Amino acid sequence: MATGNQLPADLENEVSKANGKVSRVMGEIGIAIATSDDPKFADKAARIAGVGSVIRDAEAQWINPPAVYTDQGVLDNVTGQSATNPATNPFFQFQWGHKAINAPAAWAAGYQGEGVRVAVLDGGFDLDHPDLAANIVYSRSFVPGESAQYALGDVGSHGTHTAGTVAALDNNIGVVGVAPKANLLLIKVLRDSGSGSFSWLLQGVLDAVNQKADVISMSLGTFLLRNGKYLDDNGTPADPSDDFIGHDAKGTQELINALTRVMNYAHSQGVTLVAAAGNDAIDGNKDGSGLSIPANLPNVLSISATGPAGWFANRTTNLDRFASYSNYGTPDVTFAAPGGDFSLYPTANWQYDMVLSTGNSPGAAGQYYFSAGTSMACPHAAGVAALIIGKNGGQMDPTRVEAALRASADDLGKTGRDPLFGYGRVNAYRAVSAVQ
Structure with a gap:
C-alpha cells in the first residue's frame, strides 16, 4: 500500500x-497485489520508496450458511398454497419482508428501480435462474479457480438468494425483488463455501465502481480485531470463534486502512455502499475489540435485521x-431491514419467519429457499x-441517498438513532414519496 494514494512509477x-x-x-486507491516465495519479501518490499506498508493477504470465513435452509415439505406447502391462491408472482405472498417495508406501494407509484445498477458482492450465483437472468447485465469472479456461476449443486446459493431479494424479476414466476427492474452486476468475491481473501473484496469493489454501479450490496462480513485480542461484552478475554480474525495490531490497522481506502473511493465515485451488520449478536456499545467488516467502515450503511415470530x-x-x-450498537447500525428469524425453532412452521428468495437451480426450473440473517436484511435496504436512485433518474450522490433513507425510515425503538434499528427500518414507499 502506497504512502499516499499514488503507487511508485517503477x-x-x-x-x-x-x-x-x-x-x-x-x-x-494506491494499492497493489504481489506474490513471492521469499519469506523476507515483506521486509524487502516495505523498503521500496513510496511504499507505506506491506500487508499479508488474510483469509476469512465471510459467510456462514445456515445449517437448515428449509425442508422439501415446507417448499411443497408453499407451492401448494401458491397454486390455490395465485398471485402475480406465486411466492410473493410468503415475502412478508416486502409488506414490512411497504414495497408494493412503491411499485404501484411507478418506482421499481429501472435503470439502476446494483452490484451484489457475494459467493457464486445461479446466472441462469429464470427469476434473475434477464436482469443480470454483468458477472465476474475474483476467486481463483471458481467462475461466477455457483457450482456446489445444492439449492442454497447465498449469492443467488441475496441477488433475488434485490432484483428478482416481476415475471409471474416465483418471487419478486424489492427493485424488480434494477440491473444486477453479480461479482463473486468469495468461494462458494463463503470463505475468501481481503484482496478479492478490494478488487470486487473497484470492479463494481468501474462497471458504473449505483449501489453495492455486501451481504458478507467478518470481525476484525483491532489489537489481536478479543474481549467479550463484559470485557473478559475470550477465544475468538472462526468468525473473528486476529492479527497483530499493526497488521490489523493496515487491513482496515486498505479497506477504508476502497470504500471511500467508491463513495467518492457516487456509489451507495450497503453491508450486513453481522450475525454474532455483538453489542457495539460495549465491545470495543474490533470492527465488523465491511459494515463498520466509513461511508458504509450497516444494516441490522428484523423478523417476525409465528408469522405463518x-x-x-x-x-x-x-x-x-x-x-x-449505536455506532454500528445505520438502518434496519427484514432479515428473518428462527426464534421459534424447532416449532412447526418456524421457517416461514425467515426470508424466501431465489436459490440455485440445478435444472431449468427456478429453485427457492428460506434463510435468515443480516445477509437477508442488506439486500432489502x-x-x-x-x-430512490431510480426515482432520481440515476447518478445520485450517496449522501443524498442516505439522507432520503433517513428521512423516510420508520423510527422503531427509542426515538432517533438507537442501538437496534439505527435511524429506523427502511420504508420503500415513504422513500420514493418524499421530496428529495
Missing part, C-alpha cells in the same frame, strides 16, 4: 528486485421484532436505495 521493477511479482495494480400462524403479527442474532 513499482513492478522494484518488486521484482525484492523477489516478488505484481499481479494486480489498483492505482485508484398469525399474518398480522409484528414484522419488526429485532432479530435474535443481529449485531447492534439495497433495493430501497435502488428505488
Whole structure:
C-alpha cells in the first residue's frame, strides 16, 4: 500500500528486485497485489520508496450458511398454497419482508428501480435462474479457480438468494425483488463455501465502481480485531470463534486502512455502499475489540435485521421484532431491514419467519429457499436505495441517498438513532414519496 494514494512509477521493477511479482495494480486507491516465495519479501518490499506498508493477504470465513435452509415439505406447502391462491408472482405472498417495508406501494407509484445498477458482492450465483437472468447485465469472479456461476449443486446459493431479494424479476414466476427492474452486476468475491481473501473484496469493489454501479450490496462480513485480542461484552478475554480474525495490531490497522481506502473511493465515485451488520449478536456499545467488516467502515450503511415470530400462524403479527442474532450498537447500525428469524425453532412452521428468495437451480426450473440473517436484511435496504436512485433518474450522490433513507425510515425503538434499528427500518414507499 502506497504512502499516499499514488503507487511508485517503477513499482513492478522494484518488486521484482525484492523477489516478488505484481499481479494486480489498483492505482485508484494506491494499492497493489504481489506474490513471492521469499519469506523476507515483506521486509524487502516495505523498503521500496513510496511504499507505506506491506500487508499479508488474510483469509476469512465471510459467510456462514445456515445449517437448515428449509425442508422439501415446507417448499411443497408453499407451492401448494401458491397454486390455490395465485398471485402475480406465486411466492410473493410468503415475502412478508416486502409488506414490512411497504414495497408494493412503491411499485404501484411507478418506482421499481429501472435503470439502476446494483452490484451484489457475494459467493457464486445461479446466472441462469429464470427469476434473475434477464436482469443480470454483468458477472465476474475474483476467486481463483471458481467462475461466477455457483457450482456446489445444492439449492442454497447465498449469492443467488441475496441477488433475488434485490432484483428478482416481476415475471409471474416465483418471487419478486424489492427493485424488480434494477440491473444486477453479480461479482463473486468469495468461494462458494463463503470463505475468501481481503484482496478479492478490494478488487470486487473497484470492479463494481468501474462497471458504473449505483449501489453495492455486501451481504458478507467478518470481525476484525483491532489489537489481536478479543474481549467479550463484559470485557473478559475470550477465544475468538472462526468468525473473528486476529492479527497483530499493526497488521490489523493496515487491513482496515486498505479497506477504508476502497470504500471511500467508491463513495467518492457516487456509489451507495450497503453491508450486513453481522450475525454474532455483538453489542457495539460495549465491545470495543474490533470492527465488523465491511459494515463498520466509513461511508458504509450497516444494516441490522428484523423478523417476525409465528408469522405463518398469525399474518398480522409484528414484522419488526429485532432479530435474535443481529449485531447492534449505536455506532454500528445505520438502518434496519427484514432479515428473518428462527426464534421459534424447532416449532412447526418456524421457517416461514425467515426470508424466501431465489436459490440455485440445478435444472431449468427456478429453485427457492428460506434463510435468515443480516445477509437477508442488506439486500432489502439495497433495493430501497435502488428505488430512490431510480426515482432520481440515476447518478445520485450517496449522501443524498442516505439522507432520503433517513428521512423516510420508520423510527422503531427509542426515538432517533438507537442501538437496534439505527435511524429506523427502511420504508420503500415513504422513500420514493418524499421530496428529495
